[in-house]
Amino acid sequence: MSTGQWWREGVFYQVYVPSFQDGDADGFGDLRGVERRLDYIAALGVTAIWLSPVYASPLLDFGYDVSGYTEIGAPFGDLATFDRVVRGAHARGLRVVLDYVPQHTSSEHPWFRDALSGRDSAHRDWYLWHDPKPGGGPPNNWASAFGGPSWTFHEPTGQYYYHAHLPEQPSLNWRNPDVQQAMFDVMRFWLDRGVDGFRVDAVWRLIKDARLRDNPMDDGGESFEIGGAAAHTTVRQVQKYTADQPELPGLLAKMHTVAEEYDDRMLMGELHLKLERVAALGERGLDIAMNFSLIDAPWNGVDLADLIRRYHAALPSRSHPNWVLSNHDRSRLASRIGAERVPGALALLLTLQGTPTLYYGDELGLPDAPVDSAHARDCAELRAPGLGLGRDPQRMPMPWCEKPAHAGFCADDVEPWLPIPAWAGRFSVERQERDPRSVLRLVKELLTLRRELAALRQGGTTVLSAHPDHLTYLRGDGEDSVLVAVNLSDHDQTIEFDGSRSTRWSSHSTERDRLTGTVTLAPFEARLLVGDAQRTFT
Incomplete structure (x- = not known):
């Protein structure tokens, strides 16, 4: 192999x-x-x-x-x-x-359609089914990523099936x-x-969880849901028993x-x-x-x-x-x-x-491109209209x-x-x-540099600064290293470094200047600085 x-x-x-x-x-x-x-x-x-x-x-x-x-x-x-x-x-x-997509199928998948046909069907145990609690109701408190309970009752067979997402996305039983x-x-x-x-x-x-234990309620830092922290509008939980099991x-x-x-x-x-x-x-x-x-x-x-x-x-x-x-x-x-x-x-x-x-x-x-309710397509928005949970804006056509x-x-x-x-x-x-300084052209330049500079593909990382307004780190070491400096603020930032380096790439300029000890970045500018041995003027 x-x-x-x-x-x-x-x-x-x-x-x-x-x-x-x-x-x-x-x-x-x-x-x-x-x-x-x-x-x-x-x-x-x-x-x-x-x-x-x-x-x-x-x-x-x-x-x-x-x-x-x-x-x-x-x-x-x-x-x-x-x-x-x-x-x-x-x-x-x-x-x-x-x-x-191994976690769930569509409810229209032939496996699930067969599972619906009866408790003894060939594919029944391919999904997660459980009897109601004594006295009725879902077997536990597990909540769907799209809001609401993650159990749906199937009246003809008298059991609930589990879905981590939509009811139309029943979860497979990977046991x-x-x-x-x-x-x-x-x-x-x-x-x-x-x-x-x-x-x-x-x-x-x-x-x-094989024992179907209740998830604990959210403590403000453990739970992730599709669409961000607001996705659970009625129930928020730590995904202790529905994710990352042993x-x-x-x-x-x-x-x-x-x-x-x-x-x-x-x-x-x-x-x-x-x-x-x-x-x-x-x-x-x-x-x-x-x-x-x-x-x-x-x-x-x-x-x-x-x-x-x-x-x-x-x-x-x-x-x-x-x-x-x-x-x-x-x-x-x-x-x-x-x-x-x-x-x-x-x-x-x-x-x-x-x-x-x-x-x-x-x-x-x-x-993002705003999408009004009349044109909404995402299931997260359709299930909870007006709450801003939909993912249509980030899916705008290219x-x-x-x-x-x-x-x-x-x-x-x-x-x-x-x-x-x-x-x-x-x-x-x-x-x-x-546009020679468009975002697209900058991305192409950066991807070219990744191919050309081994330090960006293979080198280690050393963070050099931790200032609120800028970030500087070194990729690789020695003469082949690349210093990456990013101005995160709306005003000039002067950053110090050891030795002499030359600008290999800048988001704001095509100049390839040689610098010793310091570099001043324009607002929001990013620069890649290399050792003089790597200096090019192409």
Whole structure:
């Protein structure tokens, strides 16, 4: 078997397929659209495409409710198109990582339909069923990630079934060996088709407490729910018995064994847990344990420096670092910290040690797009209208062109699945390609530097400053090291360093000046400084 670990020096680009590119003129993104934009993705300089789910699905949760694991959903295309995407990506030097959804199926999946047929059905124990409490009611207090109870009563069979998310997303029983075998065979189906690995959805919820003990109530710091801290509007709980159970590492190890049957494949797991626990699970069956801590971090140098130090201190020797700034579940970077801070934040993401994941549109500095109730599509918003829990704003269709009615996402005479605001063209790929200091051009430059400078791919990390207004850290050591300095404030910052260095990259300037001892950063500027031996003037 090959021991290649391409993902260690890679950069993942998350494509939320419904919003990336409409390829068949129905206003909904699809695989044909992804195929059309492969040259753009390759030109960015990323290593791998992470595709959101494209399986057969009723689309209540836009692909995260799977009704057929080995089928492509009709709105996304077909298997032939999927195969072309994989071949086209590989031809361009890109890896393909597919979202794998093992925690739950759709209620329309044949397994669950059979489970509903009776207590003795073949697939009944493939899901979590339980009798009512004595006197009636759900078996415990477990709450859904989308609000409300996570148990739904099925009157014909007199039992409740468990769902960590929507009632239409019943959770699988991973204690059942038949479930494990079936889901491992799903992995093999896609690995046989050439995918290079999986992003494993909701993996921290994969198995639940066998004794069904009540979760303790939230203490203000332990609970994570989709959509942020406000998602539980009626009940907030510590996910003590519905997440990160003792059996989880063993299941992850089994899952990884399947990936090891193939050359150079990897597993990246979604984990919304304490930072130290995320770090630990990176050596327990996951090649990459996803680290979301930057999303909620206060945007100042003291807290960011502390976060970086804590994370690296917690990483076991065999764990690989990962950083995430945005994704399809959380508000976009530009809307969280402000447009002026985006270049510095992206410099941080793309120069920190480990494998970063870049959310589509962040390379444009795209903000959230407001979606009114009449156009809401996300199940979180539809279940609790007006509470601001919906994830539609961060899923705005990608703006490709400056002038067409729908910014090139779909034809002018087709209604996009989510509204595209009139201002979208200002952020478009077309417009930013013409601007030498656009966010898009800066991201391309940073990704080029990652490939050129070994310290950014392989070097260690030393935090040099912890000032509220700026952050400075060193990647690597010796003459090949790279000093990264980010001004987090709206006024000049002067930063001291040892020796003599030259500017290799700046978010604000194309000058390549030589500096000794200090550098003054303009408001919100980020710079990469290298030893004189690495100095270039290209």
